[in-house]
Amino acid sequence: MRSCRFTRGGREAYGVVEGTTVRALSAAPWLGGLPEGPALPLADLELLAPTLPGKVVAVGRNYRAHAAEQGAEVPKEPLLFLKPSSAVIGPGAAIVLPEASKLVHHESELAAVIGRTLTRAGTAAEARAAIFGWTCLNDVTARDIQRAEGHFTRAKSFDTFCPIGPVVETALDPLDLTVSCRVNGEQRQRGTTRDMVYDPFLLVAFISQVMTLYPGDVVTTGTPEGVGPLKRGDWVEVEISGIGVLKNPVA
Numbered sequence: 001m002r003s004c005r006f007t008r009g010g011r012e013a014y015g016v017v018e019g020t021t022v023r024a025l026s027a028a029p030w031l032g033g034l035p036e037g038p039a040l041p042l043a044d045l046e047l048l049a050p051t052l053p054g055k056v057v058a059v060g061r062n063y064r065a066h067a068a069e070q071g072a073e074v075p076k077e078p079l080l081f082l083k084p085s086s087a088v089i090g091p092g093a094a095i096v097l098p099e100a101s102k103l104v105h106h107e108s109e110l111a112a113v114i115g116r117t118l119t120r121a122g123t124a125a126e127a128r129a130a131i132f133g134w135t136c137l138n139d140v141t142a143r144d145i146q147r148a149e150g151h152f153t154r155a156k157s158f159d160t161f162c163p164i165g166p167v168v169e170t171a172l173d174p175l176d177l178t179v180s181c182r183v184n185g186e187q188r189q190r191g192t193t194r195d196m197v198y199d200p201f202l203l204v205a206f207i208s209q210v211m212t213l214y215p216g217d218v219v220t221t222g223t224p225e226g227v228g229p230l231k232r233g234d235w236v237e238v239e240i241s242g243i244g245v246l247k248n249p250v251a
């Protein structure tokens with residue numbers, strides 16, 4: 001199943017994508033939303049971020065080659081940080097470069113959307129059962145601020161710094177996906193989730209030891225090597241095999 005959120009005629013709804021059409025859902029699919037109304041042409045809809053997360057939990061340096069390009073060791077335990085829900089935007093919405101930064105980077109990432117409340121998962125299998133599906137996420141980062149401060153909060157949290165979408169795909173093996181990034185059509189990143197240090201199920205289980213994950217929350221799993229700068233007027237695309245392309249302009 002592929003789910004989305006969209007707006008049409010001033011109304012926002014979750015939907016299920018069926019080929020080139022979308023049917024609205026009565027609620028989020030992870031809350032048991034059911035199809036209602038006619039099939040709408042996908043091309044006529046403005047897609048929104050496919051979830052409204054209470055929180056986005058992210059991990060630093062989860063691919064060896066990316067840790068190396070940042071001159072950092074692979075962490076001995078997952079290195080967690082948060083991105084605020086206020087940073088979330090959908091496909092096609094502009095990433096706005098803040099005045100405070102001179103170096104904003106893209107980070108293409110595979111993200112899990114949580115389907116069931118999860119507290120202190122004992123096993124990766126328990127975590128797997130709580131995941132609804134998978135989507136693309138761009139962990140936009142003010143790299144100069146991150147380097148200057150050490151702390152991640154300001155660097156990772158500017159409004160519009162968390163594009164998510166275009167859809168959530170449920171039938172997918174997250175352990176063997178290609179994660180890539182293009183800027184203005186030119187390839188910048190291309191990695192495989194096989195190179196993750198901690199796989200997504202271990203990450204979700206680990207995070208749930210710290211904080212309860214709620215339906216709709218997002219866990220993003222780190223970026224492969226090849227991060228690089230964004231400038232005004234760019235178009236940045238995050239593509240993950242089996243999910244699709246998350247494309248955003250930079251303003």
Ligand code: ZN
Binds near residue numbers: 058059060222223
């Ligand atoms: Zn990241």
